[in-house]
């Protein structure tokens with residue numbers, strides 16, 4: 128660690144004020160990613176703004192056609208929420224598969240989405256559920272949000288405040304965990320809406336993405352047969368110490384088959 132100014136705030140306005148006037152600030156939510164990166168000096172901010180005391184950012188609300196989850200909700204809170212477990216089964220199941228109990232009780236949805244780790248689970252849910260990401264000054268559509276590896280569309284003076292998830296007719300998340308970390312070697316989220324189907328993949332490439340061609344095929348014929356004939360294009364898939372692109376491509380296909388079979 129090295130010296131930085133530490134600020135603990137209890138409202139969004141104070142956090143934004145410090146964020147926009149500091150030289151190189153960082154928001155701290157659960158700290159499960161930020162603290163390790165500080166320790167390794169991968170991140171060396173001048174100011175750390177701890178927002179974990181902002182009570183306005185800790186609720187989950189059912190607004191009829193969407194569920195709004197505030198940024199400081201922990202993964203455990205999302206996994207156990209009555210609204211989420213009854214309305215968006217895939218999202219509750221996804222949150223329950225993150226890391227281990229310690230990670231789920233500390234890590235937050237806002238921190239996870241802001242971090243945009245290519246192996247994180249939430250990005251697949253955000254894309255498949257056509258979520259809207261709300262910040263202290265803007266709103267973003269899911270399809271515009273994840274820009275690159277560890278990079279989102281939000282500006283450096285914005286704080287994620289909540290995420291609106293559309294309620295689908297049915298949804299499911301299937302993941303193949305990295306046995307060491309729990310992160311997704313590959314994860315697939317399938318959501319069925321009245322007006323279409325959305326399929327999103329995480330863990331396979333530099334950022335989460337949708338499979339638009341498969342979505343169209345499944346809209347015409349929602350069956351495992353469609354998957355059997357579907358070729359996963361692994362051109363932009365990651366190869367690393369954990370798995371080759373070809374292996375990840377096979378995982379995606381198998382997980383999609385399982386997901387569609389269960390939804391059918």
Ligand SMILES: Cc1cc2nc3c(=O)[nH]c(=O)nc-3n(C[C@H](O)[C@H](O)[C@H](O)COP(=O)(O)OP(=O)(O)OC[C@H]3O[C@@H](n4cnc5c(N)ncnc54)[C@H](O)[C@@H]3O)c2cc1C
Nearest residue numbers: 156157158159160161226234235237238239247248287309
């Ligand atoms: C051992 C371990 C296993 C894990 N396994 C998984 C897993 O299986 N799947 C998975 O998806 N994740 C996993 N994670 C990640 C974890 O679940 C958290 O989601 C992640 O650490 C980020 O959330 P956080 O609240 O800890 O964010 P922090 O560490 O506090 O912040 C992360 C980044 O986001 C920024 N930030 C935080 N909150 C906001 C906000 N509201 N607005 C704008 N920027 C913000 C911070 O400045 C920082 O850059 C794991 C982590 C650990 C340590």
